[in-house]
Amino acid sequence: MAATCQVTGAVPGFGHNVSHSKRTTKRRFNPNIQKKRYYVPSLRRSITLNLSAKGIKVIDVRGIDAVVGELIAKGVKL
Numbered sequence: 001m002a003a004t005c006q007v008t009g010a011v012p013g014f015g016h017n018v019s020h021s022k023r024t025t026k027r028r029f030n031p032n033i034q035k036k037r038y039y040v041p042s043l044r045r046s047i048t049l050n051l052s053a054k055g056i057k058v059i060d061v062r063g064i065d066a067v068v069g070e071l072i073a074k075g076v077k078l
Contacts, residue, residue, distance in 0.1 A: 012029060043068070
């Protein structure tokens, strides 16, 4: 599963681990991606989305129907 949120588009960030002696090594900051299942009344079925924690909050505020409508308009396969 790719570390990408289907709602917010959050992707991994990159940076460095910095030791006490200031040596740096590459590292990756992954978003908090979770698989979440929602029932969508307008589609009359359940869908599974890969969401970040912020994406889950967006759905709580705006509603699943509005978010799914935008995803379909963007051409995301559900």
